[in-house]
Amino acid sequence: MTTHVLEFADVHYTYPGARQPALNGVTLAVPAGRRCALLGRNGCGKSTLFLHANGIFRPQKGQVLWKGVPISARRAELQALKRNVGLVFQDPEQQLIAATVAEDLSYGLCNLHLPEEEIKEKVRRTLEAFGMSEWADTPVHHLSLGQKRRVALAGVMVMEPELLLLDEPTSYLDPWQTEAFVRELERIHAAGTTIVMATHDLDFAFAWADWVFVMDAGRLVLAGEPERVFARRDILADLRMKPPAVLELWEAIPGHVKERLGRGLPRTPGELAERLRSL
Numbered sequence: 598m599t600t601h602v603l604e605f606a607d608v609h610y611t612y613p614g615a616r617q618p619a620l621n622g623v624t625l626a627v628p629a630g631r632r633c634a635l636l637g638r639n640g641c642g643k644s645t646l647f648l649h650a651n652g653i654f655r656p657q658k659g660q661v662l663w664k665g666v667p668i669s670a671r672r673a674e675l676q677a678l679k680r681n682v683g684l685v686f687q688d689p690e691q692q693l694i695a696a697t698v699a700e701d702l703s704y705g706l707c708n709l710h711l712p713e714e715e716i717k718e719k720v721r722r723t724l725e726a727f728g729m730s731e732w733a734d735t736p737v738h739h740l741s742l743g744q745k746r747r748v749a750l751a752g753v754m755v756m757e758p759e760l761l762l763l764d765e766p767t768s769y770l771d772p773w774q775t776e777a778f779v780r781e782l783e784r785i786h787a788a789g790t791t792i793v794m795a796t797h798d799l800d801f802a803f804a805w806a807d808w809v810f811v812m813d814a815g816r817l818v819l820a821g822e823p824e825r826v827f828a829r830r831d832i833l834a835d836l837r838m839k840p841p842a843v844l845e846l847w848e849a850i851p852g853h854v855k856e857r858l859g860r861g862l863p864r865t866p867g868e869l870a871e872r873l874r875s876l
């Protein structure tokens with residue numbers, strides 16, 4: 598049986614002064630242990646959904662549940678939720694608050710009033726795991742955008758959340774930084790963390806995710822395994838979402854060649870090229 602870490606049940610939210618709701622009855626369940634991609638056009642409500650996931654926003658109608666239990670407004674429970682659900686914002690400037698990298702990583706742990714030695718040890722281990730020990734005393738404003746993104750991710754992971762929410766983490770990263778970032782995500786996922794990533798990069802989503810959500814106008818319109826979701830060309834075309842390039846290439850290959858390529862759908866054009874070369 599699939600267990601869900603986080604669930605949204607008919608959640609509604611309209612920003613003060615806005616004419617349209619940002620969330621308009623979204624119902625969505627995040628399966629435990631998955632790598633989920635959250636897709637949808639600009640303004641469909643992805644970031645607003647994330648802000649409800651760790652209690653920053655409260656639904657105006659409907660419920661958000663953590664492991665089947667509705668999130669309450671009680672301070673202690675909200676604090677526990679913030680610890681379980683790590684949110685990495687789209688813009689690292691919104692997230693990084695302390696002067697140096699090590700201070701930034703310590704910030705959330707200090708708020709938990711952990712003993713100083715424990716904080717130091719967690720920060721040391723996280724810096725090491727992220728390959729950034731030499732940045733410990735670097736002023737945050739000396740870092741590049743890609744480096745700030747990694748520090749923001751490390752600052753969330755130091756809290757050891759069970760669920761990691763990433764808001765468009767690969768935008769503005771160069772291919773090398775994206776690869777390094779994905780390797781970090783692999784390590785985090787392999788250690789047991791469920792991940793949900795909002796992204797506009799459908800090629801990346803198809804290559805990386807093992808579960809996909811598609812939102813539109815504040816609601817969920819599709820959810821499931823990537824192959825199944827991306828097979829719904831009619832719905833995706835209505836949302837002006839182009840299928841991943843590798844699927845278009847795959848469809849152009851004659852059936853008798855596909856049979857020889859075998860082993861299900863390739864995830865990237867590189868993987869397809871590799872299989873074609875081995876014919």
Ligand SMILES: Nc1ncnc2c1ncn2[C@@H]1O[C@H](COP(=O)(O)OP(=O)(O)OP(=O)(O)O)[C@@H](O)[C@H]1O
Nearest residue numbers: 612613615619637638639640641642643644645646
């Ligand atoms: N602070 C705000 N005040 C008023 N309206 C807002 C505010 N933030 C977002 N909205 C509106 O809420 C809706 C959902 O926005 P949201 O940022 O959640 O979408 P998104 O899917 O994350 O978009 P993007 O892909 O561009 O990041 C949009 O119509 C947006 O204009």
